[in-house]
Amino acid sequence: TGSSRPQRMLKAVQKNATKGDPESVISAIDYYCRHKEWAMNVGDEKGLILDSVLTEVNPSTALELGTYCGYSTVRIARLLSPGSKLITVEFNPAFAAVARQIIAYAGLQDKVTLVEGPSGDLIPKMKARFGIKSFDFVFLDHWKDRYVPDTKLLEDCGLVSEGSVLLADNVICPGAPEYLKYVRNSPRYESRYYKSNLEYTKVEDGLEKSVFLG
């Protein structure tokens, strides 16, 4: 039996990146996915928008829904201030296994807690398990049909507070129309669309940034 796309991505990191150097891990993945084999990382173009929003928010506690191979996990963790924490949730064990290795290769394992399982089950356990008061920043990058239910869950569990920033990937491609309606029509959010392109392509996609108003 052959290797998987995530396993081939890990091999490319181990071959082309420098251990403990997050920038080289990011570059190695972007090079591999642009020139060898496409994969659903947020990518270099939308990644710059993610970086700028992160730098603005400078979160103490951040949540990522949808780890995949850990590309955006590394992008986020590399910009966190000392003592800040990122919790990342991945449903697929094979993806999680590769992500752990890529996060460790970047030397960021002390800033990241990777939790395996369905986001809908894990979100209600976050406070008890990790002593989280609320998340300053949430990156939604898992499954479009979970964007609205998980956002409502975060609200109901008191895991977002006034000023918390939600940043959602793929709101155009594959598209999250219900999510856009939800955050754009709700008086509890101030939303803004960042136009970009689907990772490693010329297809339009974008990120939606929504500030929770409390």
Ligand SMILES: Cc1ncccc1-c1cc(O)c2nc[nH]c(=O)c2c1
């Ligand atoms: C896989 C795919 N094919 C064609 C077009 C877009 C995608 C695509 C791109 C992404 O950035 C994704 N992020 C999180 N979860 C996804 O399912 C996902 C899917």
Ligand SMILES: [Mg+2]
């Ligand atoms: Mg995505």
